[in-house]
Amino acid sequence: MAQMLNAEIIAIGSEMLTPFRTDTNSLWLTDRLNGLGIDVKLKTVVGDDEGRLEEMIRDAMKRSEIIISTGGLGPTEDDITRKIFARVLKKRLILNDSILEKIRARFAKRGVPMPEINSRQALIIEDAQLIENKNGTAPGMLIYHGKCTIALLPGPPREMKPMFEAAVAPALRERAGDLLILRRKLSIFGLTESATDEIAAPIYTKFRNPVTTILFKDGQIELHLTANAKTVDEAEKLLDELAGQLDVALGEYIFSRRDETLEEVVGDKLKLNGYTLATAESCTGGLLAGRITEVPGSSDYFLEGAVTYSNEAKARQLGVPKDLIEVHGAVSEEVAKAMAEGVRRLAGSTFGIGITGIAGPGGGTEEKPVGLVYVALADDEETMIRKFIFPGDRQFIRQLSVNAALDLIRRRL
Amino acid sequence: MAQMLNAEIIAIGSEMLTPFRTDTNSLWLTDRLNGLGIDVKLKTVVGDDEGRLEEMIRDAMKRSEIIISTGGLGPTEDDITRKIFARVLKKRLILNDSILEKIRARFAKRGVPMPEINSRQALIIEDAQLIENKNGTAPGMLIYHGKCTIALLPGPPREMKPMFEAAVAPALRERAGDLLILRRKLSIFGLTESATDEIAAPIYTKFRNPVTTILFKDGQIELHLTANAKTVDEAEKLLDELAGQLDVALGEYIFSRRDETLEEVVGDKLKLNGYTLATAESCTGGLLAGRITEVPGSSDYFLEGAVTYSNEAKARQLGVPKDLIEVHGAVSEEVAKAMAEGVRRLAGSTFGIGITGIAGPGGGTEEKPVGLVYVALADDEETMIRKFIFPGDRQFIRQLSVNAALDLIRRRL
Numbered sequence: 001m002a003q004m005l006n007a008e009i010i011a012i013g014s015e016m017l018t019p020f021r022t023d024t025n026s027l028w029l030t031d032r033l034n035g036l037g038i039d040v041k042l043k044t045v046v047g048d049d050e051g052r053l054e055e056m057i058r059d060a061m062k063r064s065e066i067i068i069s070t071g072g073l074g075p076t077e078d079d080i081t082r083k084i085f086a087r088v089l090k091k092r093l094i095l096n097d098s099i100l101e102k103i104r105a106r107f108a109k110r111g112v113p114m115p116e117i118n119s120r121q122a123l124i125i126e127d128a129q130l131i132e133n134k135n136g137t138a139p140g141m142l143i144y145h146g147k148c149t150i151a152l153l154p155g156p157p158r159e160m161k162p163m164f165e166a167a168v169a170p171a172l173r174e175r176a177g178d179l180l181i182l183r184r185k186l187s188i189f190g191l192t193e194s195a196t197d198e199i200a201a202p203i204y205t206k207f208r209n210p211v212t213t214i215l216f217k218d219g220q221i222e223l224h225l226t227a228n229a230k231t232v233d234e235a236e237k238l239l240d241e242l243a244g245q246l247d248v249a250l251g252e253y254i255f256s257r258r259d260e261t262l263e264e265v266v267g268d269k270l271k272l273n274g275y276t277l278a279t280a281e282s283c284t285g286g287l288l289a290g291r292i293t294e295v296p297g298s299s300d301y302f303l304e305g306a307v308t309y310s311n312e313a314k315a316r317q318l319g320v321p322k323d324l325i326e327v328h329g330a331v332s333e334e335v336a337k338a339m340a341e342g343v344r345r346l347a348g349s350t351f352g353i354g355i356t357g358i359a360g361p362g363g364g365t366e367e368k369p370v371g372l373v374y375v376a377l378a379d380d381e382e383t384m385i386r387k388f389i390f391p392g393d394r395q396f397i398r399q400l401s402v403n404a405a406l407d408l409i410r411r412r413l
Numbered sequence: 414m415a416q417m418l419n420a421e422i423i424a425i426g427s428e429m430l431t432p433f434r435t436d437t438n439s440l441w442l443t444d445r446l447n448g449l450g451i452d453v454k455l456k457t458v459v460g461d462d463e464g465r466l467e468e469m470i471r472d473a474m475k476r477s478e479i480i481i482s483t484g485g486l487g488p489t490e491d492d493i494t495r496k497i498f499a500r501v502l503k504k505r506l507i508l509n510d511s512i513l514e515k516i517r518a519r520f521a522k523r524g525v526p527m528p529e530i531n532s533r534q535a536l537i538i539e540d541a542q543l544i545e546n547k548n549g550t551a552p553g554m555l556i557y558h559g560k561c562t563i564a565l566l567p568g569p570p571r572e573m574k575p576m577f578e579a580a581v582a583p584a585l586r587e588r589a590g591d592l593l594i595l596r597r598k599l600s601i602f603g604l605t606e607s608a609t610d611e612i613a614a615p616i617y618t619k620f621r622n623p624v625t626t627i628l629f630k631d632g633q634i635e636l637h638l639t640a641n642a643k644t645v646d647e648a649e650k651l652l653d654e655l656a657g658q659l660d661v662a663l664g665e666y667i668f669s670r671r672d673e674t675l676e677e678v679v680g681d682k683l684k685l686n687g688y689t690l691a692t693a694e695s696c697t698g699g700l701l702a703g704r705i706t707e708v709p710g711s712s713d714y715f716l717e718g719a720v721t722y723s724n725e726a727k728a729r730q731l732g733v734p735k736d737l738i739e740v741h742g743a744v745s746e747e748v749a750k751a752m753a754e755g756v757r758r759l760a761g762s763t764f765g766i767g768i769t770g771i772a773g774p775g776g777g778t779e780e781k782p783v784g785l786v787y788v789a790l791a792d793d794e795e796t797m798i799r800k801f802i803f804p805g806d807r808q809f810i811r812q813l814s815v816n817a818a819l820d821l822i823r824r825r826l
Contacts, residue, residue: 017453019444020628020637022435031432040430042465045456052455052476059472063465215433224433279699279720285706286692286699289720293698296774296807298722304730305720307692307702313717313760317730347726361709394709 004039004228005176008064010056012072012081013155014047025070025160032164036172037179037228038066048078057088061148066172068164071155073138075118081152082123089145091126096139099124103137128152131167135159142167149175181228182235184210184243187256188221189407196221196250203245210242219400220262255410262406263291269413270301270350277409278347279305280318280339282330283357283373288402303347308339318342329368331356336374337383344378351412352378353405359394373401377408384408417452417641418589421477423469425485425494426568427460438483438573445577449585450592450641451479461491470501474561479585481577484568486551488531494565495536502558504539509552512537516550541565544580548572555580562588594641595648597623597656600669601634602820609634609663616658623655632813633675668823675819676704682826683714683763690822691760692718693731693752695743696770696786701815716760721752731755742781744769749787750796757791764825765791766818772807786814790821797821 009030011023023045030040041064046053053072060067072081086093100122107114121138124130131140131151136159143150151168153160188196193216200223204212210227225242229235247254255265270277279289279302289305292298306317311330314320320338328334336354344352357373364370371390376383386408390400422443424436436458443453454477459466466485473480485494499506513535520527534551537543544553544564549572556563564581566573601609606629613636617625623640638655642648660667668678683690692702692715702718705711721727724743728735733751741747749767757765770786777783784803789796799821803813 015626017443017456018626018637019440019447020626020635022437022440024435027432027435030430034432041460041462042469043430043458047454049454055472055476056455059468063468213428213431213433222433224431281699284703285711285715286694286702286718286720287706289699290697290703293700293720293722294808294811298698302698303723304726305699305718305722306730307699307706307718307720309706309712309718310716310760316759317717317719346729347723395707398707 004037004179005065006041006063007033007038007066007068008042008044008060009040010053010060010067010069011043011045011155012048012053012069014049014078016045016071017047023070025155025157028157028161029068029070029164032169033066033068033172034181034183034226036169037176037181038172048072048080050080050084053080053084054088057085061088061145061150065147065149066175067148067150068153068168069151070153070160073121073140073152073154075115075120075137079120082120082125085143085150085152086125089125089143091128093123094126095119096122096124096130099130099139106137125152129167131163133159133163135162140167142171178230179228180230180232180235181226182232182239183227184225184239184257185259186223186225186243186246186250186254187260187262188223188250188253189255189262189403190253191221191250193221196223196253199249200246203249204242207242210238212242219396219403252411255407261294262403262410263295266406266410266413267292267295267298267301269410271297273413275350275413276301276303276347277351277353278303278343278349279405280343280352280354281305281307282309282314282339282355283359284355284398284401284405285309287398288353288355288405291402291406303349304343306343314339318346331358331368331372331374333374333376333385333387336376337378337385340376340378340383350379351409353409354378355401355405357388357397357401359397359401361394371397373397373404375401375405375408377405377412379412384412417450417592418478419454419476420446420451420479420481421455421457421473422453423466423473423480423482424456424458424568425461425466425482427462427491429458429484430460436483438568438570441570441574442481442483442577445582446479446481446585447594447596447639449582450589450594451585461485461493463493463497466493466497467501470498474501474558474563478560478562479588480561480563481566481581482564483566483573486534486553486565486567488528488533488550492533495533495538498556498563498565499538502538502556504541506536507539508532509535509537509543512543512552519550542580544576546572546576548575553580555584591643592641593643593645593648594639595645595652596640597638597652597670598672599636599638599656599659599663599667600673600675601636601663601666602668602675602816603666604634604663606634609636609666612662613659616662617655620655623651625655632809632816665824668820674707675816675823676708679819679823679826680705680708680711680714682823684710686826688763688826689714689716689760690764690766691716691756691762692818693756693765693767694718694720695722695727695752695768696772697768697811697814697818698722700811701766701768701818704815704819716762717756719756727752731759744771744781744785744787746787746789746798746800749789750791750798753789753791753796763792764822766822767791768814768818770801770810770814772810772814774807784810786810786817788814788818788821790818790825792825797825
């Protein structure tokens with residue numbers, strides 16, 4: 001790849017050094033910076049610790065061309081970003097009257113007098129370019145210092161993101177010049193991570209641009225392709241070539257090339273064909289219906305669901321014969337089939353899905369272990385049944401079961 | 414608080430500098446280090462970049478007493494942790510024959526010959542203490558250098574965590590001496606973040622130890638209290654005093670003092686009383702049943718659920734009169750009540766819950782806006798109904814609706 005500008009991201013605030021909070025701002029910023037053709041080489045999280053922050057900023061200015069800091073612009077003593085950047089840059093902090101007025105007005109609008117400490121947020125580093133904050137009180141700053149472009153942004157994402165877009169991205173775009181990064185995501189279901197890699201690696205390792213990353217996420221595999229080029233067309237062409245070869249090799253295991261979820265892909269196909277769906281769940285306890293109805297407009301194709309935990313409910317709600325349950329057990333091919341056919345008949349839907357299994361941790365036997373799950377899909381011609389033995393804990397088994405059911409109907413469509 | 418040892422955490426690997434991966438190891442490590450009375454002052458993420466990693470390690474050794482690195486111990490060229498630490502420490506890398514044999518044996522067990530590059534994982538920094546890896550090929554290392562204790566651990570959490578527990582924690586415990594940190598979490602529902610703070614801040618700001626942090630997470634509020642003391646008893650006493658005062662002030666808004674979820678609290682209370690529950694959901698589409706059945710053993714009290722998206726299903730599955738829906742609309746107090754009572758009657762459960770609402774983004778009107786949700790709880794005496802207008806997007810509205818339903822039954826119990 002061609003030489004790219006280097007950036008580093010500094011997250012400031014002691015709450016980011018607790019076990020409770022992770023710095024998610026930097027993921028979003030990395031995506032945006034990469035999109036501008038800028039490489040992120042380092043990320044740091046530093047607390048309300050003047051000495052360490054000062055050292056971090058001094059070092060950053062030596063090694064990085066672009067520095068983005070988030071957080072530490074609040075009104076309290078702990079908010080040290082302004083002060084320490086000013087110290088390292090050897091600049092004064094100047095009270096900006098018009099910012100002060102804006103902060104006062106924000107409080108007045110809410111019918112509250114401005115606490116005196118908030119005036120600290122109107123202190124601006126000398127020569128810095130102001131970045132307006134439409135969603136909060138702390139303005140941001142853009143500073144040019146030697147080879148460094150420095151942006152100070154507030155921590156809350158809903159303040160930080162629009163400020164980056166409005167002021168920082170345009171400034172960096174000018175500087176980064178004519179290189180850009182484009183990404184594409186291939187979403188895969190039905191293969192393990194290593195099986196995917198065995199198929200995909202012989203292809204993607206032939207390419208140095210795009211670069212390919214494999215991720216395992218929520219029981220699915222994602223292939224992320226990242227291309228670097230001078231124009232969007234050129235980057236798209238590079239992506240098309242690699243994606244095309246991966247497409248041929250991975251075939252129907254790829255369920256999306258456009259960052260859609262399984263439930264969106266299924267929903268689109270149902271809607272397109274005017275088909276409808278009803279679900280009958282035991283071990284997944286409503287999660288399948290929950291996932292399907294995450295999609296806006298799902299009421300067009302999702303009619304109803306039954307969560308039949310008890311055998312009594314399986315019989316009454318779905319018409320599963322009680323002797324069938326007695327003979328084969330609630331977790332069986334036969335009961336999954338009867339559930340799918342029952343809910344389809346009652347709802348009058350094109351498709352019916354039935355899921356029954358043992359999510360654990362209790363309830364497993366040697367013959368029927370924890371992780372055993374049957375998924376059935378009924379339509380007017382036939383009922384397909386799949387048997388799975390899933391690994392992992394209760395939550396993971398339930399999640400994999402929902403994914404398997406969605407993938408079964410995706411392939412049927 | 415008393416003076417604590419300082420630690421910093423370095424995550425190594427270019428995949429951590431993409432928009433897709435966040436360093437979650439450091440959250441777990443922070444929790445464990447804090448538990449040993451060690452303060453985490455800095456976290457860094459650095460890629461497969463020799464220059465930057467070398468600089469980072471040099472600086473870390475100057476400012477920190479404890480350095481924990483994760484990642485970069487794999488078999489490829491990109492795995493630079495061993496090499497760069499050895500360079501900074503001015504130590505040699507020595508091939509350890511017994512480790513090499515163990516790695517070979519691991520591969521043999523899987524019926525695969527060891528790829529030659531894996532022998533790199535048997536290179537050990539001179540004078541380092543080995544940390545055995547029972548779940549992978551890369552051993553860890555523990556190094557004492559001047560005032561610094563340095564631990565090199567692999568990146569995968571299932572390898573890193575047991576190695577930390579087995580070898581790093583005991584070494585640090587000895588060094589950290591007689592200070593420890595204890596945490597307590599109060600989980601709150603039914604108040605906004607600022608309303609919680611208005612009640613809690615006058616109390617917790619009087620305490621310098623424990624320190625209190627407020628977090629807003631998944632529609633709930635968490636108060637984290639962190640106490641620092643020489644003994645567990647002393648720390649517990651400090652926590653008891655503050656938690657006791659917060660308890661009085663926040664009363665029934667606190668649903669857990671022991672890190673339980675709302676569905677666990679509700680499940681415990683149902684089980685204790687021998688009560689049972691059935692659910693009827695429209696806008697939440699099965700998510701409530703899904704949450705309730707996340708809890709192992711929920712089949713003891715959860716009988717069944719109905720996901721009645723269509724009016725047809727509301728009538729047939731739950732016996733909601735069609736003219737009731739026509740007169741009042743599917744999203745109404747009357748229909749929520751009929752759903753709760755219907756599912757309770759059919760399932761023969763102690764309690765029935767009904768939820769109907771408009772999750773959006775479409776379907777809202779001036780009279781019935783997006784976010785309008787009715788939740789009803791029926792028992793043998795009465796049916797309580799609550800009306801909400803929730804903010805946010807489809808996903809958030811559905812989540813808040815589920816939380817509101819769980820909280821309604823919690824308070825009833």
